[in-house]
Amino acid sequence: MTAQAKYEYTRPWLYPKQLEAIFHTKRYGMVEASTKAGKTISCIVWIFEQAIQGKDGDNYWWVAPIYAQAKIAYRRLKRFTPVHLYKANESELTITLPNGAVIWFKGADNPDSLYGEDVKAAVGDEASRWKDEAFHALRSTLTATRGMLRLIGNVKGKKNFFYQMCRRAESGTQDMEYHVITAYDAVAGGVLQLEEVEDAKRQLPEQVFNELYLCKPSDDGGNPFGIAAIRACIAPLSNKPVAAWGIDLAKSYDWTVAIGLDDEGRVAKFERWQSPWQETKRRIKAMVGNTPALIDSTGVGDPVLEDIQEGSQGNFEGFKFSSASKQQLMEGLAVAIQSQKVEYPEGHIVTELEQFEYEYTRTGVKYSAPQGMHDDCVCALALAVSKMSVPKTQMRIRSL
Numbered sequence: 001m002t003a004q005a006k007y008e009y010t011r012p013w014l015y016p017k018q019l020e021a022i023f024h025t026k027r028y029g030m031v032e033a034s035t036k037a038g039k040t041i042s043c044i045v046w047i048f049e050q051a052i053q054g055k056d057g058d059n060y061w062w063v064a065p066i067y068a069q070a071k072i073a074y075r076r077l078k079r080f081t082p083v084h085l086y087k088a089n090e091s092e093l094t095i096t097l098p099n100g101a102v103i104w105f106k107g108a109d110n111p112d113s114l115y116g117e118d119v120k121a122a123v124g125d126e127a128s129r130w131k132d133e134a135f136h137a138l139r140s141t142l143t144a145t146r147g148m149l150r151l152i153g154n155v156k157g158k159k160n161f162f163y164q165m166c167r168r169a170e171s172g173t174q175d176m177e178y179h180v181i182t183a184y185d186a187v188a189g190g191v192l193q194l195e196e197v198e199d200a201k202r203q204l205p206e207q208v209f210n211e212l213y214l215c216k217p218s219d220d221g222g223n224p225f226g227i228a229a230i231r232a233c234i235a236p237l238s239n240k241p242v243a244a245w246g247i248d249l250a251k252s253y254d255w256t257v258a259i260g261l262d263d264e265g266r267v268a269k270f271e272r273w274q275s276p277w278q279e280t281k282r283r284i285k286a287m288v289g290n291t292p293a294l295i296d297s298t299g300v301g302d303p304v305l306e307d308i309q310e311g312s313q314g315n316f317e318g319f320k321f322s323s324a325s326k327q328q329l330m331e332g333l334a335v336a337i338q339s340q341k342v343e344y345p346e347g348h349i350v351t352e353l354e355q356f357e358y359e360y361t362r363t364g365v366k367y368s369a370p371q372g373m374h375d376d377c378v379c380a381l382a383l384a385v386s387k388m389s390v391p392k393t394q395m396r397i398r399s400l
């Protein structure tokens with residue numbers, strides 16, 4: 001491509017709030033927005049516009065919480081740009097424009113990759129899900145070049161750098177602009193259906209909806225149970241017999257956890273171990289006996305459950321985890337915790353409950369432990385609670 005080549009660019013249609021929030025001239029722009037409000041798409045357009053105004057060798061960064069998400073944005077930008085207008089490097093995840101400017105796609109999960117030179121402008125997507133170190137790295141990079149920055153994300157509690165930056169921007173710091181786009185703004189903008197928002201409102205716990213759709217923080221940092229509610233259920237182990245078991249089987253690197261609740265919903269038995277499958281099966285059979293048990297039968301759990309069921313009295317039921325079934329299971333646990341229908345001792349269970357979080361993905365709300373942490377205790381507890389709350393008649397039908 002020659003330097004003389006001329007291109008005409010028309011910005012894709014964006015609704016007024018998207019334009020206002022992103023396309024201003026302030027150096028720093030912070031946007032707290034609803035999920036599916038069109039944050040990512042408007043910033044893809046913005047970074048592209050920044051880059052087409054750049055020159056040979058200028059760098060532009062797109063930073064997502066993890067590398068895999070950066071890849072999605074990379075593909076979206078490629079779809080939006082005519083093929084003859086860029087050179088893509090799949091392994092480096094870069095797009096080079098005819099003027100020689102390069103757009104890089106990076107993951108905030110690797111803060112060391114966020115130090116660089118000549119970064120003219122950057123977008124931080126889903127910034128409330130970043131580690132603080134990643135922010136420090138990116139900001140130092142932009143400080144040297146006086147680069148522009150747009151940070152966008154959902155509200156996710158108050159204990160993150162993005163939340164604090166937004167508060168600074170909101171209070172009117174020089175060079176910074178703050179905007180909020182709620183789900184209702186996105187409905188008014190024509191990119192989100194009102195029914196979808198109302199459906200989410202009916203289905204999600206209130207604080208989840210408030211954060212994801214209304215941009216209002218909960219004090220619990222994206223914890224679906226509520227920290228105060230979790231703590232209110234702490235009690236010593238019960239010494240009554242177990243009425244229902246919930247068992248989460250260890251997959252590649254985690255733990256097998258078995259939790260037994262008494263007939264009042266108090267944890268009476270709590271076991272957590274790692275061992276070969278034969279030993280695990282033997283241990284579960286001996287421990288559970290003829291008591292009703294709900295066992296994780298996802299993937300490798302399926303044949304394990306079959307072996308355990310052999311010769312049993314039909315008291316072992318399988319549960320297959322999918323994002324939909326896990327969401328339902330966890331919402332059941334949230335209800336039990338919030339209405340104090342379950343009690344557990346201090347220790348692993350409480351730690352995991354407190355760390356547990358929800359995240360919005362393209363397929364819905366995902367409930368899990370933060371990266372690198374475990375949620376086996378939470379899963380076992382949720383399974384036990386679910387087993388407890390199934391009425392006897394329904395239980396018989398389910399085990400037929």
Ligand SMILES: Nc1ncnc2c1ncn2[C@@H]1O[C@H](COP(=O)(O)OP(=O)(O)O)[C@@H](O)[C@H]1O
Nearest residue numbers: 013014015034035036037038039040041042191
């Ligand atoms: N201005 C727009 N024009 C057309 N579609 C849009 C617009 N803004 C958002 N969308 C659509 O809405 C959906 C969500 O947009 P996205 O940018 O992924 O939202 P967010 O990052 O806020 O979750 C996508 O399917 C996107 O194509």
Ligand SMILES: [Mg+2]
Nearest residue numbers: 039040041125
């Ligand atoms: Mg997005």
